[in-house]
Amino acid sequence: MRVSELRFSLADVAGVRLAVSPANETVMSMWALADPVRYAVHLPWIDRARVTLRSPEVASQVRPLLELTQRGCWLPDFLTPAARPNVEMTEQLDQIAATPPDVVVQDLLATTPRRPLSPFGRALLTDPRGLLPELVDAVRVWYDEAIAPAWPRMRALLDADVAYRAAQLAEGGAGRLFEQLHPSLRWLGDRVVSDDPFERDFDLRGRGLALNPGVFTNRRVLWNLLEDSLPAGAYPVRAVGTLWEATAPPPGDPLARVIGPGRAALLNLLDAATTTTDLARLTGMSAGNVSQHLAALHAAGLVHRSRQGRHVLYRNTEAATVLLRASRGG
Numbered sequence: 001m002r003v004s005e006l007r008f009s010l011a012d013v014a015g016v017r018l019a020v021s022p023a024n025e026t027v028m029s030m031w032a033l034a035d036p037v038r039y040a041v042h043l044p045w046i047d048r049a050r051v052t053l054r055s056p057e058v059a060s061q062v063r064p065l066l067e068l069t070q071r072g073c074w075l076p077d078f079l080t081p082a083a084r085p086n087v088e089m090t091e092q093l094d095q096i097a098a099t100p101p102d103v104v105v106q107d108l109l110a111t112t113p114r115r116p117l118s119p120f121g122r123a124l125l126t127d128p129r130g131l132l133p134e135l136v137d138a139v140r141v142w143y144d145e146a147i148a149p150a151w152p153r154m155r156a157l158l159d160a161d162v163a164y165r166a167a168q169l170a171e172g173g174a175g176r177l178f179e180q181l182h183p184s185l186r187w188l189g190d191r192v193v194s195d196d197p198f199e200r201d202f203d204l205r206g207r208g209l210a211l212n213p214g215v216f217t218n219r220r221v222l223w224n225l226l227e228d229s230l231p232a233g234a235y236p237v238r239a240v241g242t243l244w245e246a247t248a249p250p251p252g253d254p255l256a257r258v259i260g261p262g263r264a265a266l267l268n269l270l271d272a273a274t275t276t277t278d279l280a281r282l283t284g285m286s287a288g289n290v291s292q293h294l295a296a297l298h299a300a301g302l303v304h305r306s307r308q309g310r311h312v313l314y315r316n317t318e319a320a321t322v323l324l325r326a327s328r329g330g
Contacts, residue, residue: 015208021083030069067118076107082232104128160273255327
């Protein structure tokens with residue numbers, strides 16, 4: 001079995017951090033577009049994204065990104081920069097745009113063992129300074145057209161995962177975090193062993209490791225491990241199967257008769273931490289109505305409220321879980 005090893009010093013263990021990366025989601029979403037069978041959980045998004053891509057103007061602007069993310073391609077590290085807490089898409093685009101030409105070349109060449117570069121990839125290899133802005137524009141357009149409309153929903157799921165993993169790290173240390181992050185990972189005390197095809201033997205050299213959950217990262221942990229890259233890993237987000245669902249209380253829901261259909265609908269959606277904005281989108285209620293219901297549920301001890309960066313997340317308490325189970329006859 002092929003594996004990669006990431007070697008940690010004490011400084012690296014202390015430097016493990018968790019964040020959400022809008023740039024990663026934007027770039028990796030192209031894989032779902034190219035292989036809908038493998039990414040069937042995202043079919044509602046894929047259908048909308050394909051309509052967006054039928055626009056000749058969008059297709060033309062996005063072409064450089066499409067070529068660098070063809071099915072089976074490895075991604076150049078500079079295109080998926082290590083995320084920082086609360087980083088915004090504009091900051092990550094600026095980071096990609098500031099990639100030195102020699103790093104662009106190095107990262108592109110590192111992808112070629114899997115398959116040859118596309119025509120745009122070859123052109124970028126010969127003129128990284130001149131063509132990098134065109135690639136950055138492609139990422140920006142695809143984010144604006146295909147990712148931004150769904151970003152509140154994605155962000156809520158990703159933030160909930162970060163909060164969950166941060167709790168694991170705080171309660172059980174790096175060993176617990178990595179052992180439970182993905183079945184392909186093993187923590188051996190001073191290193192992580194990853195079952196993957198990349199076969200890297202990598203010393204983090206005191207730089208720590210940025211980890212981000214990925215909506216479109218679906219089979220293994222993907223690493224940024226070139227010497228000039230900030231070490232980073234993208235891992236599959238928890239509960240991705242719930243991402244595009246709009247769950248409502250079933251007809252005749254007994255809980256709805258007790259606490260009202262609006263509050264019952266919210267409790268049915270709060271198995272994963274979610275924002276007010278996303279709850280409004282999922283239920284069709286106004287943000288004001290959602291806030292009023294959440295305040296009442298919070299006061300009754302049925303939802304827990306926490307802050308993750310700029311977002312306030314709500315999630316069912318154990319009391320709410322028991323109440324839901326009882327109402328469903330469980």
